[in-house]
Amino acid sequence: MKNRTITALLIIFTTYCGISQDFQGNATYESKTQVNMDFGNRQMPEDRKKEIMERMKKANERTYELAFNATESIYEEVEKLDQPGNDRGGRGGRFGAMGGAGGDLYKNIKDEKYLVKNDLFGKIFLIEDNLEKLDWKLESDTKQIGNYTAFKATAVKTVKRPNMRAIFRRRGENNKEEEENKEEEFTEKEVSIVAWYTPEIPINQGPSGYWGLPGLILAVSDDVTTIVCSKITMNPKDKIEIKAPSKGKKVTQAEYDEISREKMKEMRENFQNRRGGPGGRGGGRL
Template identity: 75%
Template sequence: MKRFNWFIAYAIVFIGVTAQAQDFQGNAVYQSKTQVNFDFGNRNIPEDRKKSMMERMKKANEKTFVLTFDKTASFYKEEEKLEQPGEGGGGRGPRFGAMAGTDGDLYKNIKDQRYLIKNELLGKIFLIDDELEALDWKMGSESKKIGSYTAFKATATKTIKRPNMSAIFRRPGRGEENKEEENKEEEFTIKEVEIVAWYTPEVPINQGPGLYWGLPGLILAVNDDVTTIVCSEITMNPSEKIEIKAPSKGKKVTQAEYDEISREKMKEMRENFRNRGGRGGGRPN
């Protein structure tokens, strides 16, 4: 990786953002991969089936997104892909992102510092409406090439809440059956992680994939402890004017309200699974 003078980088960023952002709009394609660590616990499952399940979960968490942006707003949407013959229904069942409220259509408005996510959770449409979190980015001096763009490093600390799918699909040990209320967050794991982002002032907007934003240039790559998102293609100022619309359909809730609804749904799934003795259905995709 190259080293770059921080003051020069900041000057480039400042000039680019103030002079050019007014007319910028475009599309950026991102590839997202999330590591899947699933604990099968004491379930008596053949090794070949475990391997097949892990492969399906891995594939379900490798996604392509398109970020459509202008100077103040963006729309982030997963590209739909057809299931290939022989994949064995890997796309069915509850998904990690749906439980976390991050799988749906995402609208960010930087000017208002708010976001909207239209998300489907087990057959019901929700519209999450909340305030964007402003991370305390630390600007680094490192730079590297991502595609044809020069990107600079920034880091921040963020508390991330993720669904604990292993808790749903494991059998309770002896004496655990009546301990559900002792740990209400069993359905989620909460962890403080370092976010590493790479942004480019050559696209002078402070947008990025997912809920990431706030850097003086488009975020081209971002990594937390399990998810890596990398931009693979950018189209600037397309001939056809871009219109970015916020999603409007669904039951409007805050992020905290959605998290509680998701927690209850996960608890219900766990109870249903355990009542069946851990057999059939409820596959963790």
Template identity: 70%
Template sequence: MMKYTWFIVVFVTCMIVEVQAQDFQGKAVYQSKTQVNFDFGNRNIPEDRKKEMMERMKRANEKTFVLNFNKTASIYEEEEKLEQPGERGGGRGPRFGAMTGTDGDLYKNIKDQRYLVKNELLGKIFLIDDELQALDWKMESESKKIGNYMAFKATAIKTVKRPNMRAVFRRPGGDEEKSEAEKEDEFIVKEVEIVAWYTPEIPINQGPGLYWGLPGLILAVNDDVTTIICSEITMNPSDKIEIKAPNKGKKVTQEEYDTIAQEKMKEMRENFRNRGGRGGGRPN
């Protein structure tokens, strides 16, 4: 197994050197689905209303992204969705991805090991500029076909930080009242296993979102709540796209952005409670 893994690494390294000597570009389309548990509690909500809310939540968490890449850099952008007929306000709610800085246009430069994200947080534009964090990938023996490409499995442990929407939308009083420590927990931090599938046939160490660092383009990735899978790849498209870093917005580091987002979460929680906790269900 180790000999096999090293063969792949050496082979792909040689291909990367060859690719970097060429002027090439690629485009990969990804489908992303995120699971959100929705707890209605003891609220008296009609079943048809619950079903409608769950459908809107499901649609809001099914997204399409496009990754345009060259030999050193990439830009990862969400495709805009057309509003569905009869959908009120496009089915939009709070953009929870904005709370972690993962909802905007994401630029990654592997050579400089930097990333930039242009992100809107409750009406204000921020530009997150920080260092790419490398995961300690473990090469696995499993392989499978994804589309026309042979993909190999890799795993890693990653610490993730996600908004705790239960803390934001918890109603005051009753059985839902928690300790002061729990009420201040706007974010949940935990370790999760990341499972990725990469193809040496496209020998660049890029991937969707902030994922990178494998000897081939990452075609699929899964954490404990989100699954991202590539549905289409175009190499050297006739219409070239300039891959450049975003430059608009208030420049902050990821840590600074997280602090700002946490304060916004507190404001949302207080505003919700000041309205008496009125609303629909309670996301987890």
């Protein structure tokens, strides 16, 4: 196992050093996320729950394209005709556990930076931050993905997950007990990441925020999401233009996350007030 890994790394290193700056390609990825929703104590007809689950499932089956060269990449969602209202989002600006970006995700491996341009309720933000480095463990397992031989790698990653019980909880009277016992709407947990990369395409790029392996990542999965490459075009006839986003208010990821949380909290409170909920003026529905 160790000898095979070292040999593969030597091959990659030798090849990678000779890559031309004109080296480029496109990779198409299919992303699927499992939906496990807990509606808590909220009373809801079963057909309504089923409808919500089906819509969530469909929304979490997406197609992305990764355009890459020797040092840069752009990861963007492919718009579907049956989803005209697709907002390309759902992650609050973070390419999160694995899912899609709120905007096109630009990665610069040389500088170890990423950029995402996001529209948050009509205001444009440019999120710029350092790429997360995972402590990849290279394994000896291999498998065929399309025309490429892929090697296995594993890592552990801390992710934020939405707490559906808290998000969908029915709010009662605005009392001290509820405030003390309310659950966080997002929770952190450690998850195992399994990736499959191919030394035959010697760049350390990959889908979503993943990178850092000696070869293009063709497949990657965590506890809820699986992303698999379905098509690769190397050195296409028409040159690929990879441009980093440049417009918007510059913020770090942490700053954007806080702005997003505050905005969502404000919207939720306004919605409750309009419905005559806790703190509302109406005290009841008209």
